[in-house]
Ligand SMILES: [Fe+2]
């Protein structure tokens with residue numbers, strides 16, 4: 001089993017950032033010793049150097065672990081993309097790892113643009129992305145901050161990856177198993193074709209939406225399925241869903257939807273009947 005911890009939207013330095021939550025989340029993750037930690041953007045609130053310094057210090061908790069981090073729109077503010085490179089390292093990464101006997105390709109791309117909230121992968125990325133994904137691998141993971149698919153319970157749809165259609169087609173055609181993102185501050189999982197698209201909530205801030213709790217994800221990749229678990233730092237956890245792995249035999253039609261439900265308040269507009277209809 002390959003264990004991946006996925007967190008995002010720390011918003012360090014922001015008004016609703018909670019250092020206590022970051023401490024809890026990183027402490028819990030460090031204790032679990034996952035095979036891979038993915039940090040899917042918005043590590044800082046405004047991209048300032050002092051905020052990056054705080055992030056760098058906090059991430060010291062993960063020393064010795066395999067960490068892949070990409071910037072979010074907040075990190076790209078105020079030339080934050082330059083501070084990222086200076087204080088955290090490259091904004092984009094391709095890694096080939098052997099995890100639990102499986103060859104794993106992880107590609108992290110910077111979907112942010114300076115001083116705007118909109119996301120884009122950009123055509124200049126397509127050829128290198130395809131080449132990286134075409135290398136032989138048992139598991140292919142793509143990471144970017146912005147969402148390629150809309151996320152329920154996040155209000156008006158905006159800031160989606162501008163070239164989402166082309167990127168989804170490329171990722172699907174080149175065998176991506178897992179797409180990991182953040183940005184909308186609502187944990188959610190979509191299965192699209194044979195890809196599983198998983199978003200983490202905000203791990204260390206109170207900038208929540210439909211799911212009104214800070215959260216991060218634990219992803220367990222088994223030979224035939226992928227289990228996604230939602231964790232509230234210092235508190236409860238629950239299954240977000242269990243999904244068949246690419247090329248695994250189809251399983252029961254009553255798969256969980258991929259939204260947090262049990263034991264948690266879930267705020268969607270409309271009546272209780274509407275929510276029941278939407279969430280099943
Ligand atoms: Fe965010």
Ligand SMILES: [Fe+2]
Nearest residue numbers: 042072073183
């Ligand atoms: Fe964001």
